[in-house]
Amino acid sequence: MAGVASIEDKAAPVNIIVGSHVWVEDPVLAWVDGEVIRLNGQEVHVRNTSGKTVVSDITKVFPKDTESPPGGVDDMTKLSYLHEPGVLQNLATRYELNEIYTYTGNILIAINPFQRLPHIYDTHMMEQYKGAAFGELNPHVFAVADVAYRAMINEGKSNSILVSGESGAGKTETTKMLMRYLAYLGGRSGVEGRTVEQQVLESNPVLEAFGNAKTIRNNNSSRFGKFVEIQFDKSGRISGAAIRTYLLERSRVCQISDPERNYHCFYLLCAAPPEVREKYKLGDPKSFHYLNQSKCYELDGVDDAHEYLATRRAMDIVGISEEEQEAIFRVVAAILHLGNIEFAKGKEIDSSVIKDEKSKLHLNMTAELLRCDAKSLEDAMIQRVMVTPEEVITRTLDPDGALGSRDALAKTIYSRLFDWIVEKINNSIGQDPNSKSIIGVLDIYGFESFKHNSFEQFCINFTNEKLQQHFNQKPGGIISLLDEACMFPKSTHETFAQKLYQTFAKNKRFAKPKLSRTSFTIAHYAGDVTYQADLFLDKNKDYVVAEHQDLLTASKCPFVVGLFPPLPEESSKSSKFSSIGSRFKLQLQSLMETLSSTEPHYIRCVKPNNVLKPAIFENLNIIQQLRCGGVLEAIRISCAGYPTRRTFYEFLLRFGVLAPEVFDGNHDDKVACQMILDKMGLKGYQLGKTKVFLRAGQMAELDTRRAEVLGNAAKRIQRQVRTYIARKEFISLRKAAIQVQSSWRAMLACKLYEQLRREAAALKIQKHFRRHIVRTSYLTVRSSAITLQTGLRAMTARNEFRFRKQSKAAIIIQAHLRRHIAYSYHKSLLKAAIVSQCGWRRRVARRELRKLKMAARETGALQEAKNKLEKRVEELTWRLQLEKRLRVMCILFYIMFC
Ligand SMILES: Nc1ncnc2c1ncn2[C@@H]1O[C@H](COP(=O)(O)OP(=O)(O)OP(=O)(O)O)[C@@H](O)[C@H]1O
Numbered sequence: 001m002a003g004v005a006s007i008e009d010k011a012a013p014v015n016i017i018v019g020s021h022v023w024v025e026d027p028v029l030a031w032v033d034g035e036v037i038r039l040n041g042q043e044v045h046v047r048n049t050s051g052k053t054v055v056s057d058i059t060k061v062f063p064k065d066t067e068s069p070p071g072g073v074d075d076m077t078k079l080s081y082l083h084e085p086g087v088l089q090n091l092a093t094r095y096e097l098n099e100i101y102t103y104t105g106n107i108l109i110a111i112n113p114f115q116r117l118p119h120i121y122d123t124h125m126m127e128q129y130k131g132a133a134f135g136e137l138n139p140h141v142f143a144v145a146d147v148a149y150r151a152m153i154n155e156g157k158s159n160s161i162l163v164s165g166e167s168g169a170g171k172t173e174t175t176k177m178l179m180r181y182l183a184y185l186g187g188r189s190g191v192e193g194r195t196v197e198q199q200v201l202e203s204n205p206v207l208e209a210f211g212n213a214k215t216i217r218n219n220n221s222s223r224f225g226k227f228v229e230i231q232f233d234k235s236g237r238i239s240g241a242a243i244r245t246y247l248l249e250r251s252r253v254c255q256i257s258d259p260e261r262n263y264h265c266f267y268l269l270c271a272a273p274p275e276v277r278e279k280y281k282l283g284d285p286k287s288f289h290y291l292n293q294s295k296c297y298e299l300d301g302v303d304d305a306h307e308y309l310a311t312r313r314a315m316d317i318v319g320i321s322e323e324e325q326e327a328i329f330r331v332v333a334a335i336l337h338l339g340n341i342e343f344a345k346g347k348e349i350d351s352s353v354i355k356d357e358k359s360k361l362h363l364n365m366t367a368e369l370l371r372c373d374a375k376s377l378e379d380a381m382i383q384r385v386m387v388t389p390e391e392v393i394t395r396t397l398d399p400d401g402a403l404g405s406r407d408a409l410a411k412t413i414y415s416r417l418f419d420w421i422v423e424k425i426n427n428s429i430g431q432d433p434n435s436k437s438i439i440g441v442l443d444i445y446g447f448e449s450f451k452h453n454s455f456e457q458f459c460i461n462f463t464n465e466k467l468q469q470h471f472n473q474k475p476g477g478i479i480s481l482l483d484e485a486c487m488f489p490k491s492t493h494e495t496f497a498q499k500l501y502q503t504f505a506k507n508k509r510f511a512k513p514k515l516s517r518t519s520f521t522i523a524h525y526a527g528d529v530t531y532q533a534d535l536f537l538d539k540n541k542d543y544v545v546a547e548h549q550d551l552l553t554a555s556k557c558p559f560v561v562g563l564f565p566p567l568p569e570e571s572s573k574s575s576k577f578s579s580i581g582s583r584f585k586l587q588l589q590s591l592m593e594t595l596s597s598t599e600p601h602y603i604r605c606v607k608p609n610n611v612l613k614p615a616i617f618e619n620l621n622i623i624q625q626l627r628c629g630g631v632l633e634a635i636r637i638s639c640a641g642y643p644t645r646r647t648f649y650e651f652l653l654r655f656g657v658l659a660p661e662v663f664d665g666n667h668d669d670k671v672a673c674q675m676i677l678d679k680m681g682l683k684g685y686q687l688g689k690t691k692v693f694l695r696a697g698q699m700a701e702l703d704t705r706r707a708e709v710l711g712n713a714a715k716r717i718q719r720q721v722r723t724y725i726a727r728k729e730f731i732s733l734r735k736a737a738i739q740v741q742s743s744w745r746a747m748l749a750c751k752l753y754e755q756l757r758r759e760a761a762a763l764k765i766q767k768h769f770r771r772h773i774v775r776t777s778y779l780t781v782r783s784s785a786i787t788l789q790t791g792l793r794a795m796t797a798r799n800e801f802r803f804r805k806q807s808k809a810a811i812i813i814q815a816h817l818r819r820h821i822a823y824s825y826h827k828s829l830l831k832a833a834i835v836s837q838c839g840w841r842r843r844v845a846r847r848e849l850r851k852l853k854m855a856a857r858e859t860g861a862l863q864e865a866k867n868k869l870e871k872r873v874e875e876l877t878w879r880l881q882l883e884k885r886l887r888v889m890c891i892l893f894y895i896m897f898c
Contacts, residue, residue, distance in 0.1 A: 021064040022046055023085035024056045030622075031085035033064050062086070074139050075103040087631075088622060095608070101139035104631050107602040108144050112170040114608075121177055126184045133707050141174055144601050145181040145439075151599055152437045153236045160440040160598035162467060165605030166625055167445065168218035174605055175226070175443040176204055182230055182439060186238040194317055199429045200230065200241045205314040206425065209268060209307070210418050211245070213252055214261040217607075219299050223249035223263070224418075225444040225463065227591055231435035240432030245422050246444070246587055247459055247580070251539070253335065253414045254407040259296040263414075264304075265332050266291055268311055271304035272329075280333035281365050290339035290410070319428025320421070327559035331417050334369035335410050337362045343382065343399040343406075351396035352382050370413075371557035380547040381405045409548050416563040440598060442467075442591070446605075446625070449529045455539035458531050459584055461524055466588060467595075468525050474592075477503065479581040482540050486579055493518050497533045542580045604631050646699075648673050651692045655702055657709050680705060812895040819891050823884065830880060 016022060018036050024046045026032045034048035044061045046054050062083045072093035073079055079086050087104075091111060094102055100111045119125070120140070129142035131150070137143060148159035161178055163171045183197035208220065215221040225246035233239040256262050270277070270285045277283065285291040298304070315325050340362040342355040354360050367374035382402045386393045397405060447464045448457045458478070466474060481499050485491040497518045504510035504520075511521040513530055521530040544564070552564040606625045646654065648669035656663060659679045662672040673692050677685055680702060686693040694702075848865070 016044065016058065016061060016063060021066050023062045023064050023083070023089075024048065024054050025060050026054075031088065033085075033089075036061075064089075071097055072099070072102070074099075075105070075135070076109075077103075077105050087626070091606075091622070099138065101141065103135070103139045107604055107631055108139055108141065109604050109606060109626070109631060110141060110165075110170055110174055111606045111608060112168065112173075121180075123184075126181055129181070130185065133711075141177045141603065142181045144603060145178045146185070148439050148599070148601050149182065149185050149236070152232065152439060155599075156437060158437045158439070158598040159601065160442060160595050161601045161603060162442045162444070162595075163603045163605060164442075164444055164464065164467070165446045166217075166448065166607055167215060167221050169446065169605035169607035169625070171443045171446075171605050172204075172208075172212075172220070172222050174603055175228070175441050176201075178441050178603075179204075179228060179230070182441075183238065186230070186232055186236055194319070196238045196241055196429055199318050199425070200228065200238070200243075202314045202317040203243060203425045203429070205311060206318055206320070206421065207243070207245070209265045209311040209314075210263060210421055211248060213249075213256075213263050214259075214296065214299055216260060219302075220264075222443065223252060226442070227444075227594075228441045229594070230439050230441070231432045232437055232439070233432065233434070234436050239435055241429045242426050242431055243422055243429075244587070244591070245418070246463070246591075247456070247584055248415055248418050249456065250411040250415050253411050254290060254339065256291075256294045258294040260294055261296050261299070262291055262294075264307065265311070265329075266336060267297065267304045268308040269329055269332050269336075272308045273305075276329070280330065280369065282333055282336065288336045288339055290336060318425045320424055324424070324559065327557065328417065328421065330369050330557075331413060331560065331563075334366050335414055337366040337369065338406060338410050338413075341366065341381070341406055343402040345399055346382075346396065348396065350398045350401075352399040352402040354378060370552065370555055370560050372551055372555045372560070376551050376554065380545075380551040381409065383547065384545070385547060405545065405548075408545060412544050412548060413552070413563065420563055438598070440594060442595070447524065447526045449527060453529055453531045454534070455531075455536045455581075457529065458536070459581070461522070461529060463588060464526070465524055466592060479579075479585050482536055483579045483582050486537055486540050491537060493533045493535070493537055496537060500533070540579045540581045542578045542583060646692050646694075647690055648692065652676075655706055657713075658702070658705055808895055812891070815891040815895060819887060823887070 016036060016039070018039055020036045021033065022036055022044070023031045023033050024044075026048075032048045032050075032054070034046040034054065036044055037047050037053065038045035039058075042058050044056050044058050046056060046061065048054055062085055063081050065079065065081050065086065068079070068086075068090070070093070072090040074094075076082070076087055076090060079090060091102060091109065094100075095111050095113075098113065098117065100113045100117070102109045102111075125140070126142060129137060129140060129146050132143070132146065134143055134147045144161060148161055151157065152159050163174050163178070165171050179201060183201055187195065187197040207224075207226070208222070211224045212220050212222050227244040227246070229242040229244070230238055231240040231242070252260075252262060261267065266288070267285055269280070270282050270288075270291075272282075285297045291297065312325060315328075320328070340359065342359045343352040344355040345351070346353045354363055363378060364374050367377045370377070382397050382405070384395045384397060386395060444463055444467070445460045448460050450457065453461075462479075478500065481503060482496065485496040485499065494517055497520060500510075500520050501512050509523040511523070511528075513519050513521055518533045519530050520533065521528050549564055549566075552560055553566045555561050555564075604626070606622060608622065651673050652662075652669060655676050656672075659676045662675045667675065670687055674687060677687075677692070682694075682698055682701070684695045685698060
């Protein structure tokens with residue numbers, strides 16, 4: 001446990017008494033908790049939870065917070081006791097609950113969950129974190145990205161997020177989440193075609209195919225460092241992006257050890273559709289030397305054939321054309337064939353030739369794929385041309401030298417190919433020269449310390465060293481010495497090591513291990529690391545051998561020529577010196593410059609040794625990782641003294657809103673700061689000559705209050721604006737509603753009028769129709785009645801007529817009868833009268849006759865009288881006849897006219 005230091009000062013913890021609950025060091029579990037049962041001077045007897053009694057030095061015992069929340073705290077600075085066991089306990093408790101993120105002040109610790117947790121990264125989560133105050137929600141990678149984005153928008157300043165951790169700790173995954181979230185915040189919705197953010201996100205699978213490989217520590221290990229600079233415009237929209245990559249592991253192209261793999265792209269291409277494999281004469285990965293040095297060809301849960309197609313799709317999206325993709329994979333295939341070329345000793349001393357027919361076949365295949373001459377390719381591998389002032393000397397290489405040359409060629413081609421892809425992606429995404437600010441996401445290897453540490457570890461640790469103190473002094477010098485050694489042909493790793501020992505003999509951070517002639521130790525911020533300088537020189541050399549350069553420049557494939565642009569005339573015949581170390585130093589310098597102009601945010605990824613969750617606590621490595629990531633240091637700083645300092649001006653600028661009245665009274669800055677702090681009721685702070693010194697957490701408290709005040713002000717402004725907008729909207733809505741209503745009403749009125757008109761018309765029609773029907777039926781009835789009446793009347797008339805006729809006839813009959821009777825009576829009367837008269841007159845006449853007879857007798861007078869009388873009787877008889885006829889006529893007329 002020598003390496004495990006406490007965060008708090010090494011001074012003996014106070015307040016440890018019998019009965020105290022404490023943490024005590026354990027060689028296996030790192031820390032175990034127990035109860036103090038005895039104190040004996042510096043010795044503490046602790047009965048741990050498993051019942052065993054442990055005796056420990058009091059300096060190695062730490063108090064345990066028995067009242068700590070069962071779910072842990074989301075920010076380590078909230079822990080009551082800030083020490084390693086407390087920190088680890090907190091992380092373990094949270095990890096058990098799948099809370100993989102925890103803050104340590106402004107550092108986010110992310111523990112690799114080794115399982116997919118889609119619910120914590122979905123769109124709903126993104127919505128939640130969007131604009132949420134830092135610390136309001138659970139610690140999350142989105143919260144860090146959100147803070148960076150808000151800071152960029154509000155303060156117009158560039159921000160950076162530095163993601164570090166050891167291999168497999170989850171840096172790349174974390175970076176992807178950050179980029180997804182930033183794309184979500186700054187992306188354009190509903191934009192057609194390829195958007196910048198889409199291209200940035202899709203650059204990941206492309207870079208992973210060519211820059212990631214399976215290692216013992218991570219199945220998808222990024223073998224390069226990456227800095228993604230996302231550019232934003234004035235309105236906070238993503239307007240461009242640039243990807244910078246660092247230190248691609250070139251040695252992997254030619255050398256892998258079991259159970260690791262080479263770069264994914266080689267296996268993807270070997271699993272491509274048959275026609276593609278046929279085109280490149282590819283087969284089983286087992287048949288290629290660069291792949292079969294390890295027995296591992298496949299990855300669990302990964303289908304290389306599917307990944308090949310996915311990579312091609314991603315290449316489409318990032319703007320790599322079909323022809324370029326063809327050329328890229330042709331070069332990848334060429335490297336595989338190149339690796340299968342073997343050499344045998346040549347006839348001359350120190351010379352070599354192509355070993356056999358198989359190798360020749362691969363040589364031809366390589367030449368064909370690179371579109372270069374097979375003989376030139378062979379010569380470039382087995383010969384070296386040296387240009388001296390006097391002559392040009394051609395030297396041959398022995399088989400080992402030729403193999404080295406072959407591998408150097410393969411590494412050079414691959415690293416150029418990788419650089420080309422990165423550049424292509426950058427060109428295709430496009431940079432925004434007018435970008436207002438950037439958010440940079442740095443995914444860089446964490447501090448590494450293995451049994452054997454070489455040039456790679458040196459560069460990685462050099463980077464971390466720089467990043468750790470990236471605004472402080474920078475160590476250096478070793479790379480310059482290395483470059484010097486590389487330029488000097490007679491240098492060996494031993495001479496280089498000697499040079500180091502001499503130069504840094506007095507440097508406190510440099511040491512020469514005893515018994516070693518080529519190793520050196522550097523005291524890094526995260527601990528001592530001993531480097532073996534054996535391969536430093538070889539690994540540092542970056543120049544392309546002139547023969548290789550000439551060969552590839554002469555290629556008939558424009559793509560291959562593009563990877564090796566021709567060198568200027570004066571350097572083409574000699575090897576131009578360039579070193580990985582110096583190039584890296586320059587890149588790092590530029591990165592540091594970029595970073596120093598940004599507001600940094602830190603994410604430390606931590607990898608539990610064992611995938612089983614409880615094992616996290618049994619893992620000393622975690623402590624090492626936390627220390628390497630500067631987390632323990634950050635905690636130590638934050639709990640000691642006054643971790644936060646601000647000048648009065650800065651303080652007033654930031655927290656003046658908490659007490660605006662202090663600006664009214666023309667107070668001195670210091671007094672104004674004091675007034676603000678007093679108003680906030682803070683205790684324990686200090687006011688210096690120019691600065692306010694705050695205790696841990698006080699800044700956060702002030703920030704919280706400030707956020708409240710600003711939040712309230714923002715709410716008020718929002719309220720007013722919303723009221724204004726709502727009112728405007730209401731008025732226009734009302735106007736629109738009235739218009740709609742009036743139109744609607746007009747329409748309804750028209751409808752109603754039409755309806756009424758139709759009703760009236762219908763009534764009229766009905767009326768007329770009814771009248772017509774009624775009239776028709778009335779007429780029918782009437783005509784029937786009339787007909788009936790007529791009939792009846794006719795009948796009655798006929799009856800009447802008949803009756804009258806009958807009456808008339810009766811009357812006529814009666815008349816006739818009566819006339820007859822009367823006539824008969826009259827006749828009888830007349831007869832009687834005549835009889836009587838005749839009788840009378842006969843008597844009278846007889847008397848007269850007797851008298852006349854007497855007088856005739858007397859004379860002739862009497863005769864005359866007698867004639868007269870006879871005439872008279874004739875006249876009377878005629879008159880009676882006429883009378884009778886008149887009477888009959890009268891009756892007939894009467895009957896006729898009645
Ligand atoms: N947040 C996460 N959720 C789920 N799985 C994760 C998460 N982070 C990491 N992992 C798992 O851990 C593996 C390693 O993570 P990643 O590749 O990001 O590590 P790294 O730190 O970038 O490693 P290297 O430095 O080797 O590239 C991933 O392939 C994934 O399976």
